[in-house]
Amino acid sequence: MDYEELLKKAKKELPEIKNSGERFEIPKIAGHVEGNKTMIDNFSSICDILNRESSYLIKYLQRELATPAVLDGKRLVLGRKLNSAMINEKIEKFTKDFVLCKECGKPDTKLIKQDQVWIIKCAACGAKHPVKSKI
Numbered sequence: 001m002d003y004e005e006l007l008k009k010a011k012k013e014l015p016e017i018k019n020s021g022e023r024f025e026i027p028k029i030a031g032h033v034e035g036n037k038t039m040i041d042n043f044s045s046i047c048d049i050l051n052r053e054s055s056y057l058i059k060y061l062q063r064e065l066a067t068p069a070v071l072d073g074k075r076l077v078l079g080r081k082l083n084s085a086m087i088n089e090k091i092e093k094f095t096k097d098f099v100l101c102k103e104c105g106k107p108d109t110k111l112i113k114q115d116q117v118w119i120i121k122c123a124a125c126g127a128k129h130p131v132k133s134k135i
């Protein structure tokens with residue numbers, strides 16, 4: 001490989017430049033396995049960042065991960081061994097389905113129920129759209 005190619009490769013591998021830190025980052029779990037259970041130690045701060053009631057996220061994770069989940073103080077205890085990548089994937093999906101505005105992509109939204117339908121209402125742009133997934 002010559003110098004030019006190396007340079008190209010190096011550029012490709014650089015992380016994307018983030019714009020001014022304004023971009024919303026989907027939170028990642030800090031967890032560990034204890035015996036046959038998986039603890040999400042930062043569960044309550046994830047709910048805070050997403051601005052959603054913990055009960056929604058618990059219900060969602062229980063169904064998606066097919067395991068019982070119990071809140072224990074600020075952490076969530078899941079009933080089986082799980083790897084964090086799998087849990088992060090579910091949290092990412094939850095965030096996209098239940099938190100981020102589909103119009104402007106901002107997380108400043110509220111989840112409201114209208115006529116048996118869950119709706120995301122965006123505080124930033126005013127858009128409203130129904131939630132497709134089940135809670």
Ligand SMILES: [Zn+2]
Nearest residue numbers: 101104122125
């Ligand atoms: Zn919006």
